[in-house]
Amino acid sequence: MRGNSLAQPVNNGEAFAVIIRPAKNILGAIRLPGDKSISHRYAMLGAIAEGVTRLTNFSSGADCASTLSCVQQLGCEVKTTADGAIEITGRERLQQPSQSLDCGNSGSTMRMLSGILAGQDFECELHGDESLSRRPMGRVMVPLRHMGAEINAGANDRPPLRIRGGHLHAIEYTTPMASAQVKSAVLFAGLFADGETTVEEPFRTRDHSEQALRAFGVELSRSRNRVTIRGRQKLHAIQAFIPGDISSASFFLCAAALFPDSNLVLENLLLNPTRASLLDVLTALGARISVLNLENQHGELIGSVKLESGPLKGTTIAGGQSVALIDELPVLAAIAPYIEEGIEIRDAKELRVKESDRIAVVARNLRAMGAECEELEDGLRVPGNQKLHGAEIDSAGDHRIAMAFSVAALRAEGESVIHGADAARISYPEFFDVLEGIVER
Ligand code: S3P
Numbered sequence: 001m002r003g004n005s006l007a008q009p010v011n012n013g014e015a016f017a018v019i020i021r022p023a024k025n026i027l028g029a030i031r032l033p034g035d036k037s038i039s040h041r042y043a044m045l046g047a048i049a050e051g052v053t054r055l056t057n058f059s060s061g062a063d064c065a066s067t068l069s070c071v072q073q074l075g076c077e078v079k080t081t082a083d084g085a086i087e088i089t090g091r092e093r094l095q096q097p098s099q100s101l102d103c104g105n106s107g108s109t110m111r112m113l114s115g116i117l118a119g120q121d122f123e124c125e126l127h128g129d130e131s132l133s134r135r136p137m138g139r140v141m142v143p144l145r146h147m148g149a150e151i152n153a154g155a156n157d158r159p160p161l162r163i164r165g166g167h168l169h170a171i172e173y174t175t176p177m178a179s180a181q182v183k184s185a186v187l188f189a190g191l192f193a194d195g196e197t198t199v200e201e202p203f204r205t206r207d208h209s210e211q212a213l214r215a216f217g218v219e220l221s222r223s224r225n226r227v228t229i230r231g232r233q234k235l236h237a238i239q240a241f242i243p244g245d246i247s248s249a250s251f252f253l254c255a256a257a258l259f260p261d262s263n264l265v266l267e268n269l270l271l272n273p274t275r276a277s278l279l280d281v282l283t284a285l286g287a288r289i290s291v292l293n294l295e296n297q298h299g300e301l302i303g304s305v306k307l308e309s310g311p312l313k314g315t316t317i318a319g320g321q322s323v324a325l326i327d328e329l330p331v332l333a334a335i336a337p338y339i340e341e342g343i344e345i346r347d348a349k350e351l352r353v354k355e356s357d358r359i360a361v362v363a364r365n366l367r368a369m370g371a372e373c374e375e376l377e378d379g380l381r382v383p384g385n386q387k388l389h390g391a392e393i394d395s396a397g398d399h400r401i402a403m404a405f406s407v408a409a410l411r412a413e414g415e416s417v418i419h420g421a422d423a424a425r426i427s428y429p430e431f432f433d434v435l436e437g438i439v440e441r
Contacts, residue, residue, distance in 0.1 A: 016422035020409035026256040028438035029265035032249050033060040034242025036427050040067045040108045041212040046088035047071040049216050051237030058086045061427040066104035073097040096122035103128040105426050111140045115185030118149035119192025120165040127160040131355050140185045143173045147189050170195030178323040180205035193231040200226045203323040206274045211299030243270035243302040247327040248428040250278050253307055254331045255407045257287045258338055262309045271301040277324040286310040314341025314384050322348040331404040333362045333380050337371040338411050342384030349378040356398035365393050365405050390414035399426035
């Protein structure tokens, strides 16, 4: 029987929960809503570009809705057209918002928008939900202050942030941690600075800001892990299709890899090399992956991916690979017990300051399912060849945890309840319906 009642909403009187029952196989062809990272960037750059930016397949997640509502509060017209496209009318100067900007759960909104706000001639505040209010902002405050912005935050540099922008000067900055959000904030501020701003990072992070800036007509140069941008360049509106979110796709790809007869096709998927490392890892583990119809749109690679499963061995993920896979590590750890030799994850301390402490929360949920695993300061060691049982899973309000453990639950014995499953709306509200459509039971 196919799909039906795989995922059932349960009313437990608190947050929304979903029951996941074991599956036999994953089969189907799907298209994903637009990539979250690219949607944020196109919306922010559209706000400061000349003309109307028209975006199709914009992310359906709540995080990108937070960015759009901030952009609106900054005086830009944001319209959803009859065909579902988002149209943003840019402004030469953003308008001072009348209220504190609500970034919801979205670290990307708060950190990257700070870069743009550092260049505006007004004062404003950014706040977020409980999870975002616990996340570190010192990482953007330090370089933006060096550039001349006044920024204050709460205790330990946690939100809310108050920014008084204007009169920026260019800097050369080496980020202490590999963070695309920090790199982007500095590059965006660099647009409003006199001179050339350079950002250097310890490991190469996703390059969507560089690709997006070029698409909007900005010249920048890169050599190895250094990017340089000249200030005071004009941006011009674009029309773009946003490729399917590969981080959302990772849940289906990992699920398909777990069952011997799976056959899954993902169309129009983002395949930017700085984001597609999951395909290399799954191939190294033993899945058979083919890529078809590759295209380049605004510097972003798009293609169709087909995955057929094979016996999965084991791997260690560390260094630059952990950086490239930072959002996919929870689901890789969640499937690791089913893989012959398991997975070890190192150099991923950043996971501790995401929407939840993803190292601790993954370890706790794996143990709830009866798995053995070792929690390390900078990662996890999950032995392979384990049998897991269904369990009560706590998403800790974190979208990627809710989805990762829904995948782990498909191979467990007995059903699992994913508490706080509604967190999936942050990046992928359609997740449970789509999962139900491709599962064979
Ligand atoms: C993102 C960068 C990463 C990632 C986040 C999105 C981006 O965060 O975890 O989900 O779009 O630039 P960091 O910059 O904190 O590593």
